[in-house]
Amino acid sequence: MNILFKLSPNLSAWVISTIFAFSAANIVFAVEPFGVEPGDPEKGKVTSGLCQGCHGEDGMSASDDFPRLAGQHAAYIRKQFSEFNKGVRYNTDTMMGVSQDSLTAKQDLYDVAAYFASQKVMIGDKLDKDVSKGRNLFFNGNPATGLYGCVNCHGENGKGRSPGNEVFPVIGGQHKAYLVKQLKEFRAAALSPQDPDIVFKEAGSGIEMRKNDPAGIMRNIAQRLSDEELDEVTDYLSQL
Ligand code: HEC
Ligand code: HEC
Numbered sequence: 001m002n003i004l005f006k007l008s009p010n011l012s013a014w015v016i017s018t019i020f021a022f023s024a025a026n027i028v029f030a031v032e033p034f035g036v037e038p039g040d041p042e043k044g045k046v047t048s049g050l051c052q053g054c055h056g057e058d059g060m061s062a063s064d065d066f067p068r069l070a071g072q073h074a075a076y077i078r079k080q081f082s083e084f085n086k087g088v089r090y091n092t093d094t095m096m097g098v099s100q101d102s103l104t105a106k107q108d109l110y111d112v113a114a115y116f117a118s119q120k121v122m123i124g125d126k127l128d129k130d131v132s133k134g135r136n137l138f139f140n141g142n143p144a145t146g147l148y149g150c151v152n153c154h155g156e157n158g159k160g161r162s163p164g165n166e167v168f169p170v171i172g173g174q175h176k177a178y179l180v181k182q183l184k185e186f187r188a189a190a191l192s193p194q195d196p197d198i199v200f201k202e203a204g205s206g207i208e209m210r211k212n213d214p215a216g217i218m219r220n221i222a223q224r225l226s227d228e229e230l231d232e233v234t235d236y237l238s239q240l
Helices: 013-030 041-047 049-055 074-086 093-101 106-117 132-140 176-191 214-222 227-238
Strands: none
Touching (some): 049 093, 049 106, 074 093, 074 106, 176 214
């Protein structure tokens, strides 16, 4: 069981129970399926040639079209990849296609995830602007709207929580455009039942939604973010 990095004053019982539930779920994550080895980064380096074309040789993609995978948790990488494959995360036809056509052997996915996870953790570019508002949101959230500080789950500098907890992804040092896209997709998914203007569209057209966060944990967060806050917090995250 992991110790919370920092408890914000308004951390509700809901968040606490969710965090602990997922710390427990993480133990289940760690149990390898029968016949699959934990993952060999050396083999993964070779097997991930296709992925490197978009995500960068060491997972530090230069283009903000492609998220960085450098130092991302291996179990998180496997979860996302499998969910694209199964259509549970359907935001992009790119990864849905890639996941259908590649790494069909479970062991290959373990190796590739181990390779990217073993790289030096992603690092952003310093921005020539004041990011103090975003920093404040990251640490303290917004008590007026019940928004929790991201640090509670994403850890110090957004580099994920304590070692061994792979449920909460690394987001510090990720591309801004990618962070914005994900938060808007979580938010659209949370608001869609109330907002008839937001309609789920097939991948690549119109507003897309992301619903693969366990227990709606990120949808709950994202729906509380205003456009301005979303911009500020992603500025802060992208330069960590
Ligand atoms: C043609 C370009 C392309 C290739 C090749 C590609 N990806 Fe991706 N990948 C993307 C894009 C674009 C996204 C962002 C999807 C979105 O916006 O939701 C993504 C997202 C991901 C994510 C989710 C990251 C996160 O932070 O949640 C993972 C994991 C991933 N890719 C793994 C892989 C692996 C493993 C391979 C190789 C088998 C691969 N990708 C090959 C374009 C690519
Ligand atoms: C209560 C815990 C919790 C809090 C607080 C939280 N997150 Fe998350 N976040 C998660 C989990 C869990 C995921 C992984 C979802 C999945 O498995 O698909 C995630 C995923 C994300 C992603 C997608 C990452 C990727 O690589 O695709 C972004 C972006 C994100 N969070 C941003 C934030 C921001 C910004 C805040 C603060 C305003 C925040 N989160 C607060 C739990 C949390």
